[in-house]
Amino acid sequence: MNPVIGLDVSKGESQIQAFLDKGKPYRKSFKVSHTLEGLDYLVRFIEEVKAETGKKPPVILEATGHYQSPIVHYLEERGYLLIIINPLISYKAKSSSLRKVKTDAVDAYLLCELFYKEELEPYKKRGVQLLNLRNLTRQHENITGTVIQTKLQFQAILDQVFPEYRGVFGDLYSIVSLLTLRTFPSSEDILNADDETLTSTIHEFCKSRSRVWASEKTEQLRAAAMRNPFEKTVYQSHILSLGMFINILLQYKEHLSTLESEIDALAKEVEEYTIIKSIPGIGEKIAATIISEIGEIDRFDHPKKLVAFAVTYVEYGRKSYYI
Numbered sequence: 001m002n003p004v005i006g007l008d009v010s011k012g013e014s015q016i017q018a019f020l021d022k023g024k025p026y027r028k029s030f031k032v033s034h035t036l037e038g039l040d041y042l043v044r045f046i047e048e049v050k051a052e053t054g055k056k057p058p059v060i061l062e063a064t065g066h067y068q069s070p071i072v073h074y075l076e077e078r079g080y081l082l083i084i085i086n087p088l089i090s091y092k093a094k095s096s097s098l099r100k101v102k103t104d105a106v107d108a109y110l111l112c113e114l115f116y117k118e119e120l121e122p123y124k125k126r127g128v129q130l131l132n133l134r135n136l137t138r139q140h141e142n143i144t145g146t147v148i149q150t151k152l153q154f155q156a157i158l159d160q161v162f163p164e165y166r167g168v169f170g171d172l173y174s175i176v177s178l179l180t181l182r183t184f185p186s187s188e189d190i191l192n193a194d195d196e197t198l199t200s201t202i203h204e205f206c207k208s209r210s211r212v213w214a215s216e217k218t219e220q221l222r223a224a225a226m227r228n229p230f231e232k233t234v235y236q237s238h239i240l241s242l243g244m245f246i247n248i249l250l251q252y253k254e255h256l257s258t259l260e261s262e263i264d265a266l267a268k269e270v271e272e273y274t275i276i277k278s279i280p281g282i283g284e285k286i287a288a289t290i291i292s293e294i295g296e297i298d299r300f301d302h303p304k305k306l307v308a309f310a311v312t313y314v315e316y317g318r319k320s321y322y323i
Contacts, residue, residue: 003049003057006111007071009064014071016042017108018049018057022116026052029105034070042071043078056080060111060120062087083120085111133266134292140259140285147252154245161238162187164224168217173249176206180221182246186233187225198222263288272297 001021008015013033018026026049032038050056058081061068068084075082114120151173158165162185169177180202184190190198195218202221203214233239267273267288277287300306 001053001055002116003053003055004112004115005046005049005057005059006108006115007059007061008105008107008111009061009068009071011067013038014042014061015105015108016045017105017112018045019112019115020049020053025109025112029108039071039074043075043080046080058083058115060085060115062111083115085114085120089114089118129266129269130292130295133263133270133288134295136259136263136266137285137289137292140256140263141289143252143255143259147249147256150245150248150252154242154249157238157241157245160235161185161230161233161242162224162228163230164228165221168220168224173253175250175253176202178246178250179205180217182243184221185239185242187228187230188232190221190225195222260285267291 003021003026004019006017006019008017013031015029015031017029020026032042046057046059059075060083061071063084063086072082072084158181162181164187165181166172169180171177183201184193184198195215198218198221199211199214202217203209203211206214264284267284270291272291273287276282276290277284282290294306297306
């Protein structure tokens with residue numbers, strides 16, 4: 001006998017269907033919740049199928065993002081063979097099936113039938129590494145998008161408090177620039193401070209530069225304050241908002257730096273990373289994103305299938321990088 005167990009995974013629960021062999025479904029389909037109790041019941045059911053056939057059944061399911069995580073982790077820790085397939089493969093099989101009704105029970109049944117029709121590769125441990133990398137690169141992308149929105153809000157407040165501050169530092173969003181603005185948020189604060197205080201503060205925020213450089217920035221900062229059309233801050237709420245956005249931007253900088261270090265360390269463990277990064281125009285972040293989004297490259301036995309995957313990737317609204 002050649003048993004298999006099909007799982008149609010959804011949020012918080014999965015529909016289960018077992019086959020003892022091709023064309024031989026076992027018991028009625030049922031649901032289990034993604035809790036310890038539910039997953040333990042699933043394991044007992046797998047062992048029941050094993051006892052019926054004398055062979056440990058593989059478990060087949062679609063890739064469903066984070067919904068599958070509890071099941072994959074629980075079963076993998078207990079040594080069960082997992083087959084995680086691309087949803088495009090199962091969708092094609094469902095389209096050609098006579099069972100046109102879309103229910104979880106039918107989907108679990110069709111996954112079992114697909115197991116006997118296709119040569120499917122088992123889930124590989126390296127997939128966990130690639131999923132970790134994918135999680136990190138997507139988190140980096142999400143935070144970067146939030147940073148862009150925060151910068152726009154920050155600029156809107158700065159234009160109403162100290163527009164002439166732009167240009168004092170080469171990078172408005174550098175750490176020394178943000179810390180200096182947080183300490184002296186208005187032209188009034190700068191003009192009331194003496195040169196020694198301004199220079200010492202700037203040098204403290206950027207010890208990698210000389211005190212002479214800090215002194216030059218003090219002169220530029222004072223000149224900007226004297227040009228500023230807002231001699232006095234009318235709305236204290238703007239000062240409060242400015243400080244809040246500066247703190248948020250500094251925190252995001254720290255988070256992004258941590259993510260970039262983790263992404264780079266994880267990506268270096270994947271041999272394709274160096275190869276992809278050698279392509280002109282592709283840096284560390286994009287190379288890591290390409291690797292993590294493609295996943296196991298041997299899922300694609302023809303270049304056209306990889307191209308089709310990339311096109312689908314674009315249609316679902318995520319960025320795609322073509323090589």
